[in-house]
Amino acid sequence: DGPPPWWHSAVFYQVYPRSFADSNGDGIGDLPGITARLDYLAGLGVDCLWLSPIFDSPGDDGGYDIRDYRAVAAEFGTLDDLDALIAACHERGMRIILDLVVNHTSAEHPWFRAACEDPDGPYGDYYFLRDDPGPAGNPAPDSAPPNNWTSFFGGSAWRPLPEARRWALHLFAPTQMDLNWDTPAVRAEVADIVRWWRGRGIDGFRLDVINYISKRRGLPDGNPAIGKLIGFTGIEHYFFGPRLHAYLSELRRNGFTRGDSDSPPSSTVRERRADGSLGDRLPQDRVGVMVGETPGVGVEMGRLLTAHEPRALDLTFNFDVLDEPGRVRWDDYRYDLAYLKDFYLDYLGRLGAGERIALFLDNHDNPRMLSKVLGEDAANPALRAAAAKALAAIQLLLPGVPFLFQGQEIGAINQDFRGISELHDLESLNRYEELRAAGASADEAFAQVLPGARDHARVPMRWAPGPGHDHSSGDAAPWQPAAERSAGFTVAEQDGDPESVLEFHRALIRLRREEPALTSxxxxxxxxxxxxxxxxxxxxxxxxxxxxxxxxxxxxxxxxxxxxxxxxxxxxxxxxxxxxxxxxxxxxxxxxxxxxxxxxx
Ligand code: ISL
Ligand code: CA
Structure with a gap:
């Protein structure tokens, strides 16, 4: 059936745009900043960038709350800047995927506004709106939400919409409104968004919490025992919903697969040869890559989504690797790499022919794996570099498709946050407030938030030593300070040093390219x-x-x-x-x- 798709042998690299590189000195990373650093990424050997969301958004959840799927957030630049970035990637033989958040939209999305204005109109069915039983348009203080589902960011998954006399479902923040994929028009809109971006040259998408899109009809109460076990109530009704496979394979057909006749390739990508040199321009691939962010699906369900016809996703993320069994992200403990080994032995051993998994250790939702492994020993630079290399060898040389997160290649560890005022992420702040409300002291609450805070991975990239680490142009201070405990853990310091973590990553990625054994x-x-x-x-x-x-x-x-x-x-x-x-x-x-x-x- 032709040559294997490009992503089989690719190394992906996740950019958190706000914290990668700031071109205009406002302290916030942006698209021209990424373009200006592309030669660095090409030199690292990266095959495909994944940008965390760059769409227009009020920014309540770092852009995972989209207001306009066809516009770029002003702080990141313009659509022209994005076109330039796409072209610059392709010119270097790299590809680029975006982060599509379509389990929910921002409450400021025009669809949701229209739904609130006229809940009985067509947009009412785009979301999960339920009649409010309370009197006079306002939920009575004791009026209960439609079911017992809880939000991942705290409290009930329902918010009252007094004007519309409805409750609205939000599995995440109260301004992240869940879309109702059972409504055909919603699925058509999403396919249309994908086609539109494919037409602009985007090579695929990472699909945010995509396994949550199909909710069991009637939205029955969650089993409280499961809720207690997992920490979230209702999850069994949507984490692998009844129509999930059908909706994803439909999206693949209608959005990701280009019909050969009616849509000629919109873009070309230079071939990159094994020795790193650039070859001919190749037409854009017929099928965009579909990477699913799939919390909680486990190995066998992940395989159902990637390996069974009709095909749904190409790759899934399995988060079970990130914490030892019985542990959660908020726990303060030393991660034993023996577990990581067991995990991959089991996972890889269960794959059938042709199946590939995503290999990842860090992302924007988790503390740095290096910090989990080393604990306080992360303060020892020699040990830190050695452990970073061990993780790199595992991630880049096991069978699978590696997804590096910015900073891993220089051995980034957790930020040494001193107090709650230094954290920005709404999940950390909500958790802190909940702990305080339950009686914890300020210090206790902070101590219980710190180990798992998503802020650790979201601090600006350390390009060079110095207060702003060259994240921003000129002397501008980055939106968030990125203090570094030890000398030697910036790009500038490691570049060209054969013993460095950075050069180790470069060497391994080169080895992957030269040795087909490593991508078999x-x-x-x-x-x-x-x-x-x-x-x-x-x-x-x-x-x-x-x-x-x-x-x-x-x-x-x-x-x-x-x-x-x-x-x-x-x-x-x-x-x-x-x-x-x-x-x-x-x-x-x-x-x-x-x-x-x-x-x-
Ligand atoms: O933080 C979690 C729950 O406490 C994780 O389950 C996380 O929310 C989950 O992996 C989904 O993450 C994705 O969707 C979220 C967004 O906040 C994350 O940044 C994103 O990666 C909602 O869009
Ligand atoms: Ca900027």
Missing amino acids: EEVEFLRPHSREYFAWIRRDPVTGTEITVEVNLTAGDRAARGSGHVRRHTYSRCGRWRARRRDGAIRGHGVAARVGGTGFA
Whole structure:
């Protein structure tokens, strides 16, 4: 069926636009800022950018509350700036996807305004509006919401709309109104938005909480026992809803797949060869990539969405890797990398032929994985660099499609926030208020918010040492200070230093490009039960080339007494690793390949 799609072998890179690079000195990262840093990303070897939302939005949830799906937020620039960024990506052989938030719209979206004005009119069916049983247009103080579902950001998932005499559903903030996908016009609008952006050259989308779009008809009460277990009530009625697969495959057909005849390619993308050089201009791909953000679906449901016809998504994010079983994001604990190993052994072992998973450790919703792994040891620069490399080797050399989040490539850790006034994210602030209302002191409440705060990952990118880290042009201060604990963890300091975390990422991404073994599906795990040692062999089925990757999961020296493929050798510090190639023609092990000077010596 033709060559594999480009994203099979791609490295994605998530940009949080507000915090990447500010071109006009207002302290807020923007689109021209990203364009100005594209050579950095191309030099890192990134194949595709994913931008967190850049659409017009009141910004109640960092842009995950969209007011106009066809306009760029003024703080980020203009549509022309975005066109220029798309063209600049394609010119460098990179692709670019946007973040489409269509489980809900902002309450300021014209559809929702129209729905409030005339709940019985056509836009009333775009949302979940329910009659308000209270008298005189205002919910009586004791009038109960239509069901017991709770919001991910605290409280009931329903808000009263006094003027419209209705309740409206919001699984997230009270200004993020859930769209009713059972209404055909809603699905048609979304497909239209996707086609419009495809026509502008966008190569696909990351689809926000896309597994929540199909709610069980009638919106029955959630099971309180499940609510207690998971922390959110009602989830079993929408996290893998009855029409989910149907709606996604329909969206694929109507939005992501270009008919060959009626819509010629709108854009061309330069081919990027294995050695990094640029080749011919290729027409835009016929099918845009569909990456699903799918909290809670687990391995088997994720596979149902990606591997079964009619096809729904291309890739899903499985969040179970981010916390040890029994732990949640708010817990303050040291993450044991042995769990990460178990997770991937299990996950990869369950995949069928042709299935690929997204490999990610950081994003804009989570504290930095490096901080979870190291705890207070993150203050030790040597250990921090070593652990960052260990994580990089895992994320970039296991089978799958890596999604790096900005800053991972320089070993970014959590921000050392001092008090609640330094946090901006509504989820952190709401949680803080809830804890205070329940009787916690200010210090206690802050301590219970800090470990899981989404703000950690959202601080400005550290391009260079100095107070503003070169995030903003001129002397402008970034919208949020990004203090750095240790010298050496900026792009400028690491650039060109063969021992640096940055050059390690560059080297591994280059290796992925040069060695088909690393983008094949084949993997054999060595010593699967070891809790200290994570090693595997990748194979190129065509040439027989093998690459062995060995990662020490601990902070101490380790002797790996191998049998079979692994010979005895000593690791010093976490993150030492080696890739040993074995050509199919040669028996036994070849010479250890040193990559970027950081390999096993
Ligand atoms: O924070 C969570 C719940 O406490 C996560 O489940 C998170 O909300 C979930 O992964 C969905 O995230 C996405 O949708 C949200 C938005 O705030 C996040 O930034 C986005 O990644 C609502 O649009
Ligand atoms: Ca700016």
